[in-house]
Each structure stands twice: as structure tokens, then as C-alpha cells.
Amino acid sequence: xxxxxxxxxxxxxxxxxxxxxxxxxxxxxxxxxxxxxxxxxxxxxxxxxxxxxxxxxxxxxxxxxxxxxxxxxxxxxxxxxxxxxxxxxxxxxxxxxxxxxxxxxxxxxxxxxxxxxxxxxxxxxxxxxxxxxxxxxxxxxxxxxxxxxxxxxxxxxxxxxxxxxxxxxxxxxxxxxxxxxxxxxxxxxxxxxxxxxxxxxxxxxxxxxxxxxxxxxxxxxxxxxxxxxxxxxxxxxxxxxxxxxxxxxxxxxxxxxxxxxxxxxxxxxxxxxxxxxxxxxxxxxxxxxxxxxxxxxxxxxxxxxxxxxxxxxxxxxxxxxxxxxxxxxxxxxxxxxxxxxxxxxxxxxxxxxxxxxxx
Amino acid sequence: xxxxxxxxxxxxxxxxxxxxxxxxxxxxxxxxxxxxxxxxxxxxxxxxxxxxxxxxxxxxxxxxxxxxxxxxxxxxxxxxxxxxxxxxxxxxxxxxxxxxxxxxxxxxxxxxxxxxxxxxxxxxxxxxxxxxxxxxxxxxxxxxxxxxxxxxxxxxxxxxxxxxxxxxxxxxxxxxxxxxxxxxxxxxxxxxxxxxxxxxxxxxxxxxxxxxxxxxxxxxxxxxxxxxxxxxxxxxxxxxxxxxxxxxxxxxxxxxxxxxxxxxxxxxxxxxxxxxxxxxxxxxxxxxxxxxxxxxxxxxxxxxxxxxxxxxxxxxxxxxxxxxxxxxxxxxxxxxxxxxxxxxxxxxxxxxxxxxxxx
Numbered sequence: 001x002x003x004x005x006x007x008x009x010x011x012x013x014x015x016x017x018x019x020x021x022x023x024x025x026x027x028x029x030x031x032x033x034x035x036x037x038x039x040x041x042x043x044x045x046x047x048x049x050x051x052x053x054x055x056x057x058x059x060x061x062x063x064x065x066x067x068x069x070x071x072x073x074x075x076x077x078x079x080x081x082x083x084x085x086x087x088x089x090x091x092x093x094x095x096x097x098x099x100x101x102x103x104x105x106x107x108x109x110x111x112x113x114x115x116x117x118x119x120x121x122x123x124x125x126x127x128x129x130x131x132x133x134x135x136x137x138x139x140x141x142x143x144x145x146x147x148x149x150x151x152x153x154x155x156x157x158x159x160x161x162x163x164x165x166x167x168x169x170x171x172x173x174x175x176x177x178x179x180x181x182x183x184x185x186x187x188x189x190x191x192x193x194x195x196x197x198x199x200x201x202x203x204x205x206x207x208x209x210x211x212x213x214x215x216x217x218x219x220x221x222x223x224x225x226x227x228x229x230x231x232x233x234x235x236x237x238x239x240x241x242x243x244x245x246x247x248x249x250x251x252x253x254x255x256x257x258x259x260x261x262x263x264x265x266x267x268x269x270x271x272x273x274x275x276x277x278x279x280x281x282x283x284x285x286x287x288x289x290x291x292x293x294x295x296x297x298x299x300x301x302x303x304x305x306x307x308x309x310x311x312x313x314x315x316x317x318x319x320x321x322x323x324x325x326x327x328x329x330x331x332x333x334x335x336x337x338x339x340x341x342x343x344x345x346x347x348x349x350x351x352x353x354x355x356x357x358x359x
Numbered sequence: 360x361x362x363x364x365x366x367x368x369x370x371x372x373x374x375x376x377x378x379x380x381x382x383x384x385x386x387x388x389x390x391x392x393x394x395x396x397x398x399x400x401x402x403x404x405x406x407x408x409x410x411x412x413x414x415x416x417x418x419x420x421x422x423x424x425x426x427x428x429x430x431x432x433x434x435x436x437x438x439x440x441x442x443x444x445x446x447x448x449x450x451x452x453x454x455x456x457x458x459x460x461x462x463x464x465x466x467x468x469x470x471x472x473x474x475x476x477x478x479x480x481x482x483x484x485x486x487x488x489x490x491x492x493x494x495x496x497x498x499x500x501x502x503x504x505x506x507x508x509x510x511x512x513x514x515x516x517x518x519x520x521x522x523x524x525x526x527x528x529x530x531x532x533x534x535x536x537x538x539x540x541x542x543x544x545x546x547x548x549x550x551x552x553x554x555x556x557x558x559x560x561x562x563x564x565x566x567x568x569x570x571x572x573x574x575x576x577x578x579x580x581x582x583x584x585x586x587x588x589x590x591x592x593x594x595x596x597x598x599x600x601x602x603x604x605x606x607x608x609x610x611x612x613x614x615x616x617x618x619x620x621x622x623x624x625x626x627x628x629x630x631x632x633x634x635x636x637x638x639x640x641x642x643x644x645x646x647x648x649x650x651x652x653x654x655x656x657x658x659x660x661x662x663x664x665x666x667x668x669x670x671x672x673x674x675x676x677x678x679x680x681x682x683x684x685x686x687x688x689x690x691x692x693x694x695x696x697x698x699x700x701x702x703x704x705x706x707x708x709x710x711x712x713x714x715x716x717x718x
Contacts, residue, residue, distance in 0.1 A: 248644065267647045274645075281640015285607065286633075288626045288656035295654045297647035 002035025002087070010121035010336045012071045015063040018275075020344045024061065025077070025337040032124045036089045044093045044130045046083035049359055051121055051336060052147035053343045053352035054079060054181070059274055077336075081119030082136065082146045084359060090130050098136035098359070100146040101127075121336055123356055134307070138315055142327075143359060148181055148351035149314065149325045156268060156300040157185035158310045161193075163303065164266035164296055165242045169194035172236055174255060177246035177271060178219065179206040181351045186244045187216045188323050195242070198235045200251075202346055209349065213324055228254035239263075245295075248273040249280035256287045267297040326350030361394025361446070369480035369695045371430045374422040377634075379703045383420065384436070384696040391483050395448045403452045403489045405442035407478055408718060410695060411506035412702045412711035413438060413540070418633055436695075440478030441495065441505045443718060449489055457495035457718070459505040460486075480695055482715055493666070497674055501686075502718060507540055507710035508673065508684045515627060515659040516544035517669045520552075522662065523625035523655055524601045528553035531595055533614060536605035536630060537578065538565040540710045545603045546575045547682050554601070557594045559610075561705055568708065572683055587613035598622075604654075607632040608639035615646045626656035685709030 006029050013026045036043050057079050060071050071077060085097045093099065101119050119125060127133065136146055148154060160182070161167065173190040175183045178199025187210065190197040198218040199210045210219035218235055225231040232240065232254050239260035245252060248270025255265070273279040287293060317323040328348040330339040336354045343352045365388050372385045395402050416438050419430050430436060444456045452458070460478050478484060486492065495505055507513060519541070520526065532549040534542045537558025546569065549556045557577040558569045569578035577594055584590040591599065591613050598619035604611060607629025614624070632638040646652060676682040687707040689698040695713045702711045 252644070267644075270645050270648060279642045279645060281642045282644055283638045283640045285611070285626075285641055286629050286638060288654065289629060289658070290656070292656050292658055292661065294656075295647065297649070297651050297653075299648075299651055302651065 002033045004031050004033045005124075006030070007032040007123050008333050009123075010077050010333065012061055012073055012075060012077055014073055015070070016058065016061040020058055020061065020341050022337045022341050025340070027334060027337075030122075032126070034086060034124070036087050036126065040089060040126070040128065042090045042130075043088075043126055043128045044085050044090055044099075044133070045087040045124065045126050046099065046119075047086050047124055048081050048083045048119055048122065048356045049098075050082040050144045050147050051119065051333075051354040051356060052080040052151065053336075053340050053348075053354065054152070055269070055271065055343065057340065058344055062275075077121040079119060079121065080147055080152050082143050082151075083119055083125070086124070093130055093133070098139070098143065099130070099133040100136060100151055101133050121333070123333060137311060141315070141318060144327060144329065144353045144355065145318075145325065147353050148327065149185060149318065149323075150311070152300060153181035153351065154185060154314060155304070155307060155310055157182045157189060158314065159300055159303040159306060160244060160266040160268045160298060161186050161189045161242075163306070164298055165244065165264045167193045167195055167242060171195050171241035172239065172260075173197045173242040173244065174232065174236065174240045174258075175199045175216075175244040175246070176222075176251050176255075177201065177269070178210055178216065179214075179349075180246065182268060183244070183246060184210070184214050184326075184350075185323075187214055190242075191215050192317065192322065200231075205349070206346075209326075213326065215324070222251070229257050232258040242266075244268060245270070247271055249276075249282070253280075253282050253284055256282070256284050256293070259287060259291050259293050261291050263291060263293045265293060265295040267295060328352050330354045332356070361392045363390050363392045364483075365389070366391040366482050367692050368482075369436050369692065371420055371432055371434060371436055373432055374429070375417065375420040379417055379420065379700050381696045381700050384699070386693060386696075389481075391485070393445060393483070395446050395485065399448060399485070399487065401449045401489075402447075402485055402487045403444050403449055403458075403492070404446040404483065404485050405458065405478075406445050406483055407440050407442045407481065407715045408457075409441040409503045409506050410478065410480055410692075410713040410715060411439040411510065412695075412699050412707075412713065413511070414628070414630065414702065416699065417703055421634075436480040438478060438480065439506055439511050441502050441510075442478055442484070445483070452489060452492070457498075457502065458489070458492040459495060459510055460492050480692070482692060496670060500674070500677060503686060503688065503712045503714065504677075504684065506712050507686065508544060508677065508682075509670070511659060512540035512710065513544060513673060514663070514666060514669055516541045516548060517673065518659055518662040518665060519603060519625040519627045519657060520545050520548045520601075522665070523657055524603065524623045526552045526554055526601060530554050530600035531598065531619075532556045532601040532603065533591065533595065533599045533617075534558045534575075534603045534605070535581075535610050535614075536560065536628070537569055537575065538573075538708075539605065541627060542603070542605060543569070543573050543685070543709075544682075546573055549601075550574050551676065551681065559590075564708070565705075568685075572685065574683070581610070588616050591617040601625075603627060604629070606630055608635075608641070612639075612641050612643055615641070615643050615652070618646060618650050618652050620650050622650055622652045624652060624654040626654060687711050689713045691715070 173195045179201040200222045207219040210216040243255040243265045246269040249272045532554045538560040559581045566578040569575040602614040602624045605628040608631045
């Protein structure tokens with residue numbers, strides 16, 4: 001029997017109604033033994049170091065499922081994270097190794113037991129089926145990057161832009177929700193591919209960061225635009241070749257009106273639509289035909305076979321400082337509910353991470 | 360100087376308002392010399408044998424452009440056809456050769472002078488720039504087939520289904536407007552690919568033909584369905600892998616709701632939307648994301664480099680009677696206005712062709 005220690009956890013108290021409040025979550029202290037229980041073959045016990053605040057977590061807190069199974073009230077919040085193996089009964093993992101987690105989409109949508117393979121929002125987790133954990137490859141870079149640029153958001157940007165948008169040098173790229181963890185990387189990948197990139201975001205501060213820090217050619221605050229169509233016409237007088245779609249609804253409609261012949265739309269998210277009882281209608285899909293547009297939805301977890309190829313591209317870009325990556329790090333698991341609320345209200349600047357413990 | 364003979368023509372009299380009437384067109388008899396005029400290098404003079412009645416012709420008769428430049432009133436109607444070369448000042452064409460026409464899309468949308476390269480709805484035409492004419496390859500098959508199964512509609516079905524839908528054996532395929540010149544071929548191509556195919560059409564007679572003549576596994580009359588979503592659920596209890604989209608609006612919305620993971624939608628047409636001042640909104644595009652659907656519009660004229668590959672596949676299928684092709688042939692250029700009106704009202708059974716002269 002290992003030592004039994006206390007284990008702080010973040011729990012969903014109530015389903016989120018309209019907007020997320022800190023009081024929808026609570027902290028709880030349970031206990032955990034620092035050893036894999038007997039009869040639990042193939043599991044790993046991990047100490048969680050970094051937790052990732054991602055928009056999908058907020059979706060899972062709602063009673064009405066958006067496209068991932070919702071959490072149940074009074075249960076642990078789960079998500080991506082970086083962890084250190086403390087004990088293992090799985091042949092592929094050894095004590096002391098650093099790992100980060102992802103899930104396949106099919107399994108994702110069926111998650112009943114959050115301890116199966118996602119990092120729980122707790123100090124220590126027993127991961128019963130670690131087959132989808134990846135090992136941290138490059139220890140020269142900050143470990144927290146595996147929640148972002150080297151993890152799921154990085155892969156999401158890479159796969160969506162390079163695999164689904166087929167960019168060519170000189171093409172024009174529009175990224176909505178561009179200051180998010182994925183959007184800021186898409187814009188920078190587009191610049192490395194020789195494209196002209198415009199992003200939209202929801203505050204003057206974010207627009208400044210897009211232009212001055214992330215190197216977008218132009219950016220605009222969509223909240224200050226009454227007519228998205230006119231805003232896009234102003235920024236793309238000759239039209240858009242690639243639209244990296246994070247928003248949906250009226251923004252998608254405006255983008256379609258401004259697409260060029262043979263344009264491509266990678267559908268990564270439709271954040272404006274998730275909370276609507278009746279999603280907005282898009283009335284101009286005839287553009288798909290007249291402009292021969294390809295529009296395709298994707299989920300990053302279908303594409304993890306590309307992870308080594310992605311690392312090969314992105315690690316040198318980071319080390320040579322050709323790409324800028326900004327994190328907003330909250331200290332301690334107690335800060336996790338506040339950090340998540342900040343993500344919802346757009347308070348964070350850069351990828352929102354919670355540090356539970358440093359290695 | 361060649362012999363001057365009379366040349367009957369079909370003229371657009373007025374822009375079509377709501378529905379096409381025969382009186383929107385008129386017959387006119389002009390004169391033509393049976394010789395290429397001097398100073399007209401690179402042209403061909405043809406005798407038109409078969410004219411093709413296609414839905415895009417009706418679109419071009421409206422003042423509001425759908426996606427091809429409209430005709431101007433008091434000008435000749437133009438479209439696809441099969442013709443015989445009577446005189447040529449172009450090095451690639453010889454007197455006596457049989458040709459059929461297509462146009463590149465970019466040029467299509469810019470057509471000002473209908474004599475440039477489309478077959479005019481007249482007995483004889485001078486085609487000033489025949490570079491896009493194709494020669495009839497296989498004379499064992501009826502010449503009229505080059506307006507249909509061996510021409511633009513056949514290529515449209517082939518390219519859309521095989522290039523854009525990536526069919527796999529055992530997949531489920533839904534074809535809307537399935538009794539049209541393109542839809543009936545898509546269904547049959549899908550059967551040759553080992554798919555399960557359901558089509559929808561607008562009358563009991565058409566539904567019977569889909570099932571009993573074209574070999575669709577099932578078919579339904581959309582006019583008898585109050586709820587397209589329920590109709591598709593009944594026919595595809597396990598969902599749709601491939602939707603061949605000819606209709607748009609509510610039908611597209613119902614199809615998206617019934618698509619399976621990794622489904623594909625080839626957008627060939629959106630006929631329900633062309634005449635609407637405000638097209639219908641599609642509210643469930645979030646399905647693109649959650650089911651990773653690819654939806655892509657295409658125009659056949661981008662893909663004529665595949666024509667030889669297409670012939671290689673389709674000619675044996677026709678000769679071995681593995682594919683059924685039905686034509687509705689109207690006799691004489693005088694019958695062209697009535698034949699076109701019949702296409703609009705759904706009166707024709709099979710591909711509507713007008714025979715102007717037999718070879």
C-alpha cells in the first residue's frame with residue numbers, strides 16, 4: 001500500500017445556464033493512495049503538473065450537449081494536461097516519465113468515467129487506460145507548451161491549416177476568433193506559408209496583439225463592425241482564398257460572400273452557435289457551387305498520426321523564435337475555476353494554463 | 360461565296376418572370392451562307408443535329424443572374440449540342456467531322472456573343488472559336504448521347520460522384536432530383552460502385568422509374584413528404600455517407616441532419632433556391648464539425664481533362680447494357696420551346712433532346 005495523501009479536485013457543482021460563474025464549480029479535497037491499486041492492471045498513477053483551459057470544457061458543463069458528452073454535476077472536470085508518472089502497471093510507461101493526454105473522438109463522446117484517460121482537474125489521477133497518452137519528447141521547451149502549441153491546440157491549427165486549407169504562397173487567409181489558442185497559431189502558420197492574413201477578435205487589445213505580436217497583416221474588432229460583410233470586403237478587396245472558421249452563423253455567411261473561386265473553409269469551431277437554442281441560418285450556400293468552395297469540418301483527434309510531422313515543423317520554429325507563443329499561467333489548482341471563467345469572458349491573453357505543480 | 364439558305368432560330372423574346380412559357384421564346388428565320396466568311400480565320404461552320412435542353416438554359420433566361428450570364432432579350436438561345444462540320448478555316452477541324460460543345464466556366468460567365476463557341480439554337484451556326492469543341496469519338500452509340508450520358512450531364516455525374524464523393528463499396532448514397540439527366544446517372548454509377556442508393560423526385564411516375572428502370576434501391580416523392588428529415592430517417596436508418604446535392608435549402612438541411620461521420624456532400628446544384636429572392640437558411644451546419652463532413656461545390660467544366668477516363672468507364676457500361684439511359688426526343692427545331700417548357704414543368708421522362716436534323 002502506498003502513502004495516502006490528500007488530493008484537491010475541481011468539481012462541477014451545477015450545469016452552466018447562461019454564462020459560466022466560478023460558483024458553478026467547487027474545490028473538494030479527497031484522498032488518494034500513491035500506488036496503483038491491485039487488480040488495476042495497465043493503469044498509470046500520475047501527478048498533474050499543468051491543466052489546460054479549453055473552450056470545449058465549458059461546452060461540457062452545459063446540460064444540452066453540444067458535441068461532446070456533458071459532465072454530470074458533482075463530478076470531476078477533465079481535460080488535457082501534462083503529468084508525471086508516479087507509478088505504472090502499464091508496460092509502456094515508467095515512473096518518472098512525463099506525459100500529456102489526448103483522446104480519440106469516438107471515445108471522447110462516450111466518456112462516462114473521467115478517470116479513463118483524460119487528465120482530471122486534480123492533483124493526482126489514476127488513468128485506467130493510458131493507451132492514448134503521449135510522452136513528452138522535447139524537454140528543452142517549457143512543459144506547459146504541451147497544453148498548447150505542442151499539444152491539442154497546436155495540432156488543431158496545424159492539421160486544419162495545412163491539411164484542410166491546402167495553402168499556397170500569396171493566398172489570402174481570414175481567421176475568426178484569431179486571438180484564441182488555435183487562431184493565433186493558424187495566423188502565424190499562414191505567415192510562414194507566405195500568405196496574407198487577417199484576423200478578427202473581440203477587443204481592441206486583442207486586435208493590437210494580433211497585429212503587433214503575432215504578425216497578422218491586419219486585424220479587426222468584430223464587435224465594432226455592424227456589417228461583417230463590409231468589414232471583410234474592406235480587408236479583402238480581392239476576396240478570401242482560405243477561411244479558418246471558428247465562429248459560424250453570420251460570420252460564416254459574410255466569409256462565404258467574400259470567398260474567391262476555389263476557396264477553402266476549414267470548420268474548426270462555430271463558437272457563436274453553441275449556446276443558441278435555434279442556430280442562425282446561413283442563406284448563401286449557393287456560393288459553394290458558384291465559387292466551387294470546399295468546406296470541411298474536422299476534429300484534431302482523427303489526425304494524431306501527423307503528430308511527429310507536426311513536431312518536426314513546429315519545434316524549430318519555436319526555438320528559432322519564428323513563432324510567438326503567449327501563455328497566461330494561473331498558479332495553483334485553486335485558481336482553475338477563475339481561469340476557466342476568464343477564458344469564457346475573454347479575460348486571458350494567450351493560452352490559459354493552470355499550474356498545479358512544477359516538475 | 361457559298362449558297363445562302365434560310366436558318367431557323369429560337370430567340371428569347373422576354374426575360375422569364377416566374378415560370379417559363381413557350382411565348383417567352385419565338386422562332387425566327389434568318390439567312391446564312393454555307394461558307395466561312397472571309398476574314399474569319401479559325402472558325403467552323405456547322406449544321407446542328409441535336410440540341411440539349413438543360414436547366415441552366417432556363418436560369419439564363421432570367422433577368423437576375425443566378426450564376427451564368429443571362430441572355431439578352433431578342434437574342435439567340437445557346438447551349439450544348441451535337442453538330443456536323445460543313446466548312447472549316449480551323450486547322451483542327453475538317454468538313455464532315457462530328458463535334459459536340461462545351462465551354463470553360465470562366466468563358467461561360469462572360470458570354471456576350473453566343474456565336475463564339477456554344478451551339479446556337481438554330482439550324483446552322485458559325486462557331487468563331489471552336490477550341491473547346493470536342494470530336495465525337497464513338498460512332499457506334501447514338502449521336503444524341505453526346506448531349507447527355509456521353510456529354511456534359513454524364514461528365515457532371517461522373518466527376519461529382521467519383522471525384523468528389525470518394526465512394527466506397529457498401530456506403531449509402533442519397534440523390535435528390537434523382538430523375539434528372541445527372542441524378543439518374545449518379546444513382547446508376549453508385550450501384551456499379553456497390554453502394555445502396557435512394558433517390559427523391561417529384562412525381563409517382565418518376566419514383567417508379569427510379570426504382571424499376573434505373574435500379575435505385577429505394578425512391579420517394581418529396582412532394583408527398585411533409586418532413587424531409589423523417590423521410591430520410593426512414594430510408595437511411597443508419598445515416599447517409601454520400602449526399603449528391605441538387606436541391607439546396609430544406610432538403611440540404613434534412614440531409615445534413617442524417618449524414619454519418621465523415622460524410623461527403625457534392626454540391627452539383629441547388630435548384631430549389633435559384634428563384635428565391637431570399638434563399639432559405641440552413642441552420643444545422645454544426646453537423647459539418649461534429650460529423651467531419653466535407654461539402655464541396657464543383658462545376659464540370661473545370662474537369663474535362665478527365666473526359667477520356669470517363670469514356671473508358673462509361674462506354675462499356677452502355678454497350679453491355681449495365682446502365683440505362685432514357686431520352687425524350689422532340690422532333691424539329693420548332694419543338695424546342697415546348698421541350699424546354701416541359702423540362703421546367705417536369706413533363707419529360709429522361710434526357711430532353713431536340714433533334715434539328717439527323718446526320
